[in-house]
Amino acid sequence: MEGEEAAAKNRPAVQAREAQAAKDSAWLTIQRVFQTRLLEGVLIAYVRRDFPFGKWDPLPPDSWRALRITDWRRGTAEGGGVRLTDLRIAPGFPSASKEFAAQLVNAGETSASTPAAVSHAGRQLQLTIDVRTSKIKIKGVGELTGAHYRLVAVLAETAKQDIFELLPPEEHRFVKVQQLTKRLKMGDESVYRGVSKCRRAFGDMATAAFGEPVSKELLIENLRRHGFRLNPNIRFIAPKSD
Missing domain, CATH: 1.10.10.10 (Winged helix-like DNA-binding domain superfamily/Winged helix DNA-binding domain)
Incomplete structure (x- = not known):
C-alpha cells in the first residue's frame, strides 16, 4: 500500500508536468505555424515607422526571412539589425512596400550583429x-x-x-x-x-x-x-x- 499511496501522492505533480510539457509543445507549434503563415503572406504584419501617430505600413512577407517575433504580447520583432515594435497582424495579401523590404535587407547586410536567419519553411534536410x-x-x-x-x-x-x-x-x-x-x-x-x-x-x-x-x-x-x-x-x- 505504501507504494500505491506514494504514487497517488505524486500523481498530481506528474500530471502537472505532463500538462506543462503539452502546453509548451503546443505553443512551439503555434509559433512555427504563425511564422510560416507570415512568410507565405497568409497573414500580414503592419507596423508604424513614425510611432505613435504614423501611417500603418504592411511588412512584405519576404521580410520574415530576416525577422522573428521576440515578444508576442507586445508585438515586437527583431532581425537583421532592425527592431520593430507595436506590430498588428491581419489576414490578407496587400501589396507590400518594396522600399521598406529593401531597408530590411540592407540592414541585415550592414548590421554588425549576427546575420538574421532564414525561416526553415519549405526546406527539408x-x-x-x-x-x-x-x-x-x-x-x-x-x-x-x-x-x-x-x-x-x-x-x-x-x-x-x-x-x-x-x-x-x-x-x-x-x-x-x-x-x-x-x-x-x-x-x-x-x-x-x-x-x-x-x-x-x-x-x-x-x-x-x-x-x-x-x-x-x-x-x-x-x-x-x-x-x-x-x-x-x-x-x-x-x-x-x-
Whole structure:
C-alpha cells in the first residue's frame, strides 16, 4: 500500500508536468505555424515607422526571412539589425512596400550583429548517419564529424523512434540535457556548448550551400526545460552499401 499511496501522492505533480510539457509543445507549434503563415503572406504584419501617430505600413512577407517575433504580447520583432515594435497582424495579401523590404535587407547586410536567419519553411534536410565513417552526411550541405556526429547521432535515435511510432511532427520528443550528459559522457555546460558549436558548424555550411543564412533550428530544435531534438521535418536516408 505504501507504494500505491506514494504514487497517488505524486500523481498530481506528474500530471502537472505532463500538462506543462503539452502546453509548451503546443505553443512551439503555434509559433512555427504563425511564422510560416507570415512568410507565405497568409497573414500580414503592419507596423508604424513614425510611432505613435504614423501611417500603418504592411511588412512584405519576404521580410520574415530576416525577422522573428521576440515578444508576442507586445508585438515586437527583431532581425537583421532592425527592431520593430507595436506590430498588428491581419489576414490578407496587400501589396507590400518594396522600399521598406529593401531597408530590411540592407540592414541585415550592414548590421554588425549576427546575420538574421532564414525561416526553415519549405526546406527539408536529408541526413545519412554513416556509423562506419562516423559522419553525418547532409545532402547538398556537407558533413558533420567528431563531437557533432556523436550529438546528432544520439538525437537521431529518438527522432527515428518517433518516426517509427508515426508520431506527428509536433509530438516528436525532446531529449533532456540530463540524458545527453549520460549518453555523451560530459557535463551540462559541455552539452550546451556542443549544441551551440554543432549548430554554428551546420549554419556555416548551410549558408554557403543555400546562399543565405538559415534558421539554427533547421537541424536542432530546443525548448526551454525540455531539451533538444532534431527538426521533425528531417528525412533520414540509409547509407549506400559498398
